[in-house]
Amino acid sequence: MAAKNAIEWHTQIARNFDQKYSTSRNFTERYAIWTNVIDKYSNLSLSVLDIGCGSGVFTFYSAEKNNKVIGIDASKEMLRICQEKMEKTGAKNVQFLNCNIESLGKNLDQKADMVICSSVLEYIEDLDSSLDLIKQIMNRDGLFLFSLPNKQSIYRKIEALTFQCIGRPKYYRYVRNVCTLKDMESKLKRLNFSIVESQYYGETPILSWLFRVFGKSQYSDNLFIIVARLIPSL
Numbered sequence: 001m002a003a004k005n006a007i008e009w010h011t012q013i014a015r016n017f018d019q020k021y022s023t024s025r026n027f028t029e030r031y032a033i034w035t036n037v038i039d040k041y042s043n044l045s046l047s048v049l050d051i052g053c054g055s056g057v058f059t060f061y062s063a064e065k066n067n068k069v070i071g072i073d074a075s076k077e078m079l080r081i082c083q084e085k086m087e088k089t090g091a092k093n094v095q096f097l098n099c100n101i102e103s104l105g106k107n108l109d110q111k112a113d114m115v116i117c118s119s120v121l122e123y124i125e126d127l128d129s130s131l132d133l134i135k136q137i138m139n140r141d142g143l144f145l146f147s148l149p150n151k152q153s154i155y156r157k158i159e160a161l162t163f164q165c166i167g168r169p170k171y172y173r174y175v176r177n178v179c180t181l182k183d184m185e186s187k188l189k190r191l192n193f194s195i196v197e198s199q200y201y202g203e204t205p206i207l208s209w210l211f212r213v214f215g216k217s218q219y220s221d222n223l224f225i226i227v228a229r230l231i232p233s234l
Contacts, residue, residue, distance in 0.1 A: 052120030
């Protein structure tokens with residue numbers, strides 16, 4: 001039976017999703033990109049919020065580099081995997097909450113120095129409102145690290161067309177936001193974020209190799225990651 005929403009979809013695939021980080025080439029690349037960025041901006045004094053933490057891959061990694069990490073997810077099955085990992089690792093500076101972006105303010109008792117959000121915002125119904133909510137739970141001068149599907153990618157255009165024709169890939173039923181890097185930079189600037197860096201990733205066979213050689217990865221790579229800093233209000 002088809003899942004009603006993105007939460008149910010990820011609940012159904014939770015175990016398989018977690019395993020992909022060790023079996024899928026694309027997930028291996030995702031892990032390398034994200035851990036490199038987390039390394040760059042982490043500090044043992046920082047508090048981190050992992051929104052849509054899934055099976056906790058980047059939650060636990062961030063916990064090794066920062067003071068405290070809270071992972072939130074709306075899928076109880078994903079959080080069950082996180083709890084299993086916490087029991088195995090014995091991590092003391094990690095906490096998990098079952099909630100979504102809309103209820104963040106009600107569930108957090110302090111703001112975060114760094115917010116990470118890997119492959120989550122594409123499933124959000126109201127992206128602008130969610131970005132504003134994320135801003136509200138961040139400390140002054142805080143960092144926001146997130147990824148989104150790259151609308152300029154040739155593969156993404158084919159993916160959208162394929163879904164319209166045959167309903168595949170199945171996950172696309174729950175996707176709400178596919179953006180260009182420029183679109184997101186504009187949204188962030190309106191919210192008083194300063195772009196620190198951005199990068200395309202998510203290899204498409206043959207296309208990415210060719211386009212990367214000519215410095216045009218925006219037309220081949222499936223995702224982009226942005227690091228933005230919240231500018232303190234005067």
